[in-house]
Amino acid sequence: MSKRDYVGKVGAMAVAVVTALLLSACVNSTARQGEVAYYDLGTGAKVKGTQALMLRAIDVQSPSWLGTAAMQYRFAYGDASRRQTYVESRWAATPGELLEVALRRRIAVGESDIVAAGCRLRIDVDEFVQVFDAPDASRAVIEARVSLLAAKSDQLLARRSISLSHPAPTADARGGVAAFSELTGEISRDVAFWLLKITRDTPLLAERCGKQA
Numbered sequence: 001m002s003k004r005d006y007v008g009k010v011g012a013m014a015v016a017v018v019t020a021l022l023l024s025a026c027v028n029s030t031a032r033q034g035e036v037a038y039y040d041l042g043t044g045a046k047v048k049g050t051q052a053l054m055l056r057a058i059d060v061q062s063p064s065w066l067g068t069a070a071m072q073y074r075f076a077y078g079d080a081s082r083r084q085t086y087v088e089s090r091w092a093a094t095p096g097e098l099l100e101v102a103l104r105r106r107i108a109v110g111e112s113d114i115v116a117a118g119c120r121l122r123i124d125v126d127e128f129v130q131v132f133d134a135p136d137a138s139r140a141v142i143e144a145r146v147s148l149l150a151a152k153s154d155q156l157l158a159r160r161s162i163s164l165s166h167p168a169p170t171a172d173a174r175g176g177v178a179a180f181s182e183l184t185g186e187i188s189r190d191v192a193f194w195l196l197k198i199t200r201d202t203p204l205l206a207e208r209c210g211k212q213a
Helices: 003-034 095-106 173-201 203-209
Strands: 037-039 055-061 070-075 084-091 119-134 137-149 156-167
Touching (some): 037 173, 055 095, 084 173, 137 173, 173 203
Parallel strands (some): 055 119
16 A cells, blocks of 8 residues: 555545544534423422411312423513413423422421311412513413312312412523422412411311311
């Protein structure tokens, strides 16, 4: 083999190696960019300083458009009626499921020695979306109806509506998750103090929730 052929062969091998490395880097980069991130609402802490009426269960229900793990958002400053979803970010479960778990962690449920005691709390979620008021400003929005029900029937004992929002630290999916986590804490405190108010204002109802209904 001549010197020229040898140099040419080495050069071709070098080009092939570099090309393979570049292709590998592109594939790995694409995989990283296309990897989906999954989020929940965090662990949170129980609401302290309240001694509300006894609860045996918390159930969260949501409409069909919130029945997926998609993280939804909308642009309030343009095409506000259009719901959009993040491509590379998802909830770990449906918003309703995540909210139910988070509220159970934060509000005392099923802590009585009397298994059959306690009323039920049902939360019907009407909205769970990140709203962009400007390209660089967004907020988490949750709207819901909270119903206190008898232990063993759907008899309505008390009801209230909730419409809350919390600003996101950043105008992206991660910022939306942080805002929803904070908002869940706000809702937990709101519901806990509402139950405390019921306990104080309507002792007969509170007594009923402490017995079989």
